Amino acid sequence: MRIDNLQYANWSEKIFRQMREGGVDAVHVTIAYHENFRETVLNFERWNRWFEQYPDLIMKGLWASDVDCAKAEGKTAIFLGFQNPSPIEDDIGLVEIVHTLGARFMQLTYNNQSLLATGCYEAEDTGITRMGKQVIKEMNRVGLVIDMSHSADRSTIEAADLSQRPIAITHANPYVWSPALRNKKDDVIRAVTQNGGMLGFSVYPHHLKDKSACTLESFCEMIARTADKFGTAHLGIGTDLCQDQPDSIVEWMRVGRWSKEIDYGEGSASDAGFPPMPSWFGDNRDFDNIESGLRAVGMNATEVAGIMGDNWHRFYAANFTPQR
Amino acid sequence: MRIDNLQYANWSEKIFRQMREGGVDAVHVTIAYHENFRETVLNFERWNRWFEQYPDLIMKGLWASDVDCAKAEGKTAIFLGFQNPSPIEDDIGLVEIVHTLGARFMQLTYNNQSLLATGCYEAEDTGITRMGKQVIKEMNRVGLVIDMSHSADRSTIEAADLSQRPIAITHANPYVWSPALRNKKDDVIRAVTQNGGMLGFSVYPHHLKDKSACTLESFCEMIARTADKFGTAHLGIGTDLCQDQPDSIVEWMRVGRWSKEIDYGEGSASDAGFPPMPSWFGDNRDFDNIESGLRAVGMNATEVAGIMGDNWHRFYAANFTPQR
Numbered sequence: 004m005r006i007d008n009l010q011y012a013n014w015s016e017k018i019f020r021q022m023r024e025g026g027v028d029a030v031h032v033t034i035a036y037h038e039n040f041r042e043t044v045l046n047f048e049r050w051n052r053w054f055e056q057y058p059d060l061i062m063k064g065l066w067a068s069d070v071d072c073a074k075a076e077g078k079t080a081i082f083l084g085f086q087n088p089s090p091i092e093d094d095i096g097l098v099e100i101v102h103t104l105g106a107r108f109m110q111l112t113y114n115n116q117s118l119l120a121t122g123c124y125e126a127e128d129t130g131i132t133r134m135g136k137q138v139i140k141e142m143n144r145v146g147l148v149i150d151m152s153h154s155a156d157r158s159t160i161e162a163a164d165l166s167q168r169p170i171a172i173t174h175a176n177p178y179v180w181s182p183a184l185r186n187k188k189d190d191v192i193r194a195v196t197q198n199g200g201m202l203g204f205s206v207y208p209h210h211l212k213d214k215s216a217c218t219l220e221s222f223c224e225m226i227a228r229t230a231d232k233f234g235t236a237h238l239g240i241g242t243d244l245c246q247d248q249p250d251s252i253v254e255w256m257r258v259g260r261w262s263k264e265i266d267y268g269e270g271s272a273s274d275a276g277f278p279p280m281p282s283w284f285g286d287n288r289d290f291d292n293i294e295s296g297l298r299a300v301g302m303n304a305t306e307v308a309g310i311m312g313d314n315w316h317r318f319y320a321a322n323f324t325p326q327r
Numbered sequence: 328m329r330i331d332n333l334q335y336a337n338w339s340e341k342i343f344r345q346m347r348e349g350g351v352d353a354v355h356v357t358i359a360y361h362e363n364f365r366e367t368v369l370n371f372e373r374w375n376r377w378f379e380q381y382p383d384l385i386m387k388g389l390w391a392s393d394v395d396c397a398k399a400e401g402k403t404a405i406f407l408g409f410q411n412p413s414p415i416e417d418d419i420g421l422v423e424i425v426h427t428l429g430a431r432f433m434q435l436t437y438n439n440q441s442l443l444a445t446g447c448y449e450a451e452d453t454g455i456t457r458m459g460k461q462v463i464k465e466m467n468r469v470g471l472v473i474d475m476s477h478s479a480d481r482s483t484i485e486a487a488d489l490s491q492r493p494i495a496i497t498h499a500n501p502y503v504w505s506p507a508l509r510n511k512k513d514d515v516i517r518a519v520t521q522n523g524g525m526l527g528f529s530v531y532p533h534h535l536k537d538k539s540a541c542t543l544e545s546f547c548e549m550i551a552r553t554a555d556k557f558g559t560a561h562l563g564i565g566t567d568l569c570q571d572q573p574d575s576i577v578e579w580m581r582v583g584r585w586s587k588e589i590d591y592g593e594g595s596a597s598d599a600g601f602p603p604m605p606s607w608f609g610d611n612r613d614f615d616n617i618e619s620g621l622r623a624v625g626m627n628a629t630e631v632a633g634i635m636g637d638n639w640h641r642f643y644a645a646n647f648t649p650q651r
Contacts, residue, residue, distance in 0.1 A: 041365060048420030096372030103428055 004028050004074060004312035005290055008203040009152075009174035009241035011256075013248045014053065018287065019060040022079040025287035028312065029070040029319075031108060031173065031241070035085040037259030040097055043090035047104050050083065065105055067320035070312075082319075084108030084173075086153060088119050088138070095134070095141050102145040107323050108173060109142065110150040111135060111162060114268065115261060120151075120158035123184055124268075128155035131162060143167045146323045151195070152241075153185065160194040168322055169199035174241035176205055180225040181212040185269060189232070196237035201318050202229070203241025204310075208278035209269035210243070219283040223296035226310065235306045239315040240293065246286055250276035328352050328398060328636035329614055332527040333476075333498040333565035335580075337572045338377065342611065343384040346403040349611035352636065353394040353643075355432060355497065355565070359409040361583030364421055367414035371428050374407065389429055391644035394636075406643075408432030408497075410477060412443050412462070419458070419465055426469040431647050432497060433466065434474040435459060435486060438592065439585060444475075444482035447508055448592070452479035455486060467491045470647045475519070476565075477509065484518040492646055493523035498565035500529055504549040505536040509593060513556070520561035525642050526553070527565025528634075532602035533593035534567070543607040547620035550634065559630045563639040564617065570610055574600035 005026050011033040012018050022030065034046040054063050062073055064080030073080035083105050090106070091097040101109070111131075112122035119135035121128040131139065139162060142149055149170040151159040163170050172195055178186040187195075192202055204226055211217035212225070230238055245252070253276060257268040267275055283292045290311065297307045329350050335357040336342050346354065358370035378387050386397055388404030397404035407429050414430070415421040425433070435455075436446035443459035445452040455463065463486060466473055473494040475483040487494050496519055502510040516526055528550055535541035536549070554562055569576070577600060581592040591599055607616045614635065621631045 040368075044364075044424055045420070048418070048424060051420065051423050094372070096369070096375065099375050100368055100372060100428065104424065105427070 004070065004308070004316055006070065006312035006315040007031070007240050007242050007244070007287070007290070008171075008201075008315050009033065009205070010244045010246075011248070012244060012246040013252070015247065016057060016060070018246060019053075019057050019079065021287040023060060023077065025290050027079050027287050027290065028074040029064055029080040029082060029315075031082045031084050033086050034083050035090045036087055036113060036256050037089055037261070040090050040092050040094075043085070043101070044104070047083065050081065054081075063105060065107075066323055067316055070316055070319065082107045084148075084150065086110045086150075087113035088117050089113075091138070093118060093134070095137055098138060098141040098147060099145045102147045106147060107319075108148045108150045108171065110153055111138075112151075112154045112158065114153050114257075120162065121155040123153055123155045125155060128157040130157050131165060135162075136165060139165050140167075144326050146325050148322050156188060156191050159187075159191050163194040163198050163200060166198070168326070169201070169318065170195055171201045171203070171318070173201075173203045174205040174207070174210075174243040175202070176210045176225065177229055180228075181210060183210055183269065186210055192229070192233055196233040199237075199321075201237055201239055201314065202233070203239045203315075204229075205241055205243040206281060206284045207243035207245070208281065211281065215279045215281055217281050219281070219292060219296040220300070222281075223293070223300045226297060227300045227302055230302070230306065230310075235302075235309050236314055236317075238310050239312070239318075240290075240310065242284065244280075244284075244286070245277055248277060253277050328394065328632070328640055330394065330636035330639040331355070331564050331566050331568070331611070331614070332495075332525075332639050333357065333529070334568045334570070335572070336568060336570040337576070339571065340381060340384070342570060343377075343381050343403065345611040347384060347401065349614050351403050351611050351614065352398040353388055353404040353406060353639075355406045355408055357410050358407050359414045360411055360437060360580050361413055361585070364414050364416050364418075367409070367425070368428070371407070374405065378405075387429060389431075390647055391640055394640055394643065406431045408472075408474065410434045410474075411437035412441050413437075415462070417442060417458070419461055422462060422465040422471060423469045426471045430471060431643075432472045432474045432495065434477055435462075436475075436478045436482065438477050438581075444486065445479040447477055447479045449479060452481040454481050455489060459486075460489060463489050464491075468650050470649050472646050480512060480515050483511075483515050487518040487522050487524060490522070492650070493525070493642065494519055495525045495527070495642070497525075497527045498529040498531070498534075498567040499526070500534045500549065501553055504552075505534060507534055507593065510534055516553070516557055520557040523561075523645075525561055525563055525638065526557070527563045527639075528553075529565055529567040530605060530608045531567035531569070532605065535605065539603045539605055541605050543605070543616055543620040544624070546605075547617070547624045550621060551624045551626055554626070554630065554634075559626075559633050560638055560641075562634050563636070563642075564614075564634065566608065568604075568608075568610070569601055572601060577601050
């Protein structure tokens with residue numbers, strides 16, 4: 004079983020075919036960065052058209068069992084999620100609505116302060132807001148997973164503690180390995196994993212040691228050391244693959260409509276676009292490299308299978324259904 | 328099994344309890360007259376709150392099997408629908424979105440010309456529009472039933488013929504019995520029922536012979552004669568019960584935002600509000616009266632059971648799921 008728990012590609016039949024070549028049974032796909040509710044619905048509509056158009060390659064993923072179904076039928080199950088709470092606007096009733104439409108992960112913040120929590124680029128982190136506390140309860144109730152990948156440390160730790168169900172950092176790496184603002188310090192990873200939550204390792208170059216030059220060995224060694232510290236069962240992959248996107252998209256991701264000035268995020272004026280991917284991971288056909296790399300650094304077959312997909316599958320099974 | 332295929336009450340715990348007292352296993356509830364997409368979503372949200380608040384009385388109805396489930400658990404399954412295509416705006420992608428959210432019936436028009444077809448109060452009926460033809464195909468594909476209760480004759484006949492799946496007139500009576508503009512002529516009823524469609528009999532006084540003074544015997548005799556003509560299997564109940572609504576609501580139903588002048592619809596300046604209900608049907612506890620009345624005019628047990636709910640149940644089972 005192979006699950007990538009974060010991609011935001013410029014979707015096409017080519018990429019859907021590459022998913023099949025790479026044996027990818029499920030992908031969690033971002034459909035909102037700054038979109039409001041109506042705009043997010045347009046993105047659900049776009050995926051409905053693709054599901055209708057490519058029924059032999061992809062299918063809508065709603066439950067863990069859809070991953071098994073996709074695997075059995077030789078398709079990729081597409082699970083949808085948001086990197087920002089903008090789709091629910093200021094309306095807690097939209098939490099259940101977007102879950103009904105198929106959303107399964109929602110970040111409480113995307114870099115900036117949101118109505119719910121503080122993003123990782125703000126100067127001060129005031130933790131979970133009044134509305135944030137209500138929305139966490141509602142997300143728990145309906146089965147919409149809290150994702151803190153782009154949130155600040157205190158907000159993340161508070162979310163992990165306030166949430167009655169496990170939460171996730173779908174795409175980031177440990178700060179001790181690569182001290183990027185988006186990577187996560189040990190106490191943050193501990194808060195998330197000790198409550199049953201998951202960390203998905205990213206191959207987005209800004210999250211890698213030595214960025215695009217990062218070696219496969221260094222990446223896999225980092226995973227093995229993280230497993231030693233927090234337990235293999237809480238780890239998976241969330242590549243953050245942004246395949247075939249033009250650089251205008253990274254600008255939308257960073258600036259949306261919230262600023263009239265450009266903000267370079269993890270990049271810089273001289274390095275404003277999408278960074279080149281590492282040589283060992285260019286697209287969905289390269290998951291074999293990560294799998295071999297994990298074996299090469301000494302992880303056993305069960306551990307490797309867990310990280311490549313079994314752990315996310317177990318997490319999906321426990322966290323996408325409404326609370327009893 | 329008892330199904331009422333059209334109500335628009337001012338919902339409250341009182342009414343939910345009356346549904347249980349009346350042994351009503353399922354109700355099709357209108358949640359849009361003039362609402363746009365976002366406003367309709369607010370109405371879905373309102374029902375989500377009621378389902379959360381009254382889990383012992385009501386449950387969300389999505390499939391025919393939910394009626395059996397509700398019956399077994401002593402609840403009423405609430406199926407949601409629209410009396411106007413305003414919720415899909417000008418966006419065909421919203422057809423699947425509203426079906427995913429739970430909509431199961433949508434009128435192509437509400438009295439006036441819509442983007443899809445002509446309403447029954449327009450001077451001329453130009454039939455199904457270009458967009459209407461596309462939307463009928465899409466409604467067929469996803470399992471959203473076409474309802475022509477408030478449509479003009481030619482539009483209704485064209486919809487019945489264009490649709491690859493049976494359609495419905497959820498709430499109206501035969502014109503030959505009571506010649507109201509909203510009641511349906513025989514050729515319209517024939518076009519709908521001969522393709523497997525359904526007619527739901529209304530007890531809304533403007534659709535009754537002698538209006539509020541209509542007798543139970545006259546109503547049931549009319550049902551028996553309609554069964555003789557078109558077959559019992561295609562007939563059911565759609566009371567159009569608007570219990571506890573203030574008269575401001577009938578004004579909203581009639582005028583929405585489309586006119587600055589008042590339009591009295593089926594009423595008049597001197598009779599502008601909701602008309603008083605007939606003595607034998609005031610609320611959900613009165614379905615026994617209709618059932619007894621149908622036996623009294625000579626219908627057999629199977630025919631009566633069909634009209635009281637079995638026919639709608641069979642229709643739900645065939646028409647709410649996506650097309651193969």
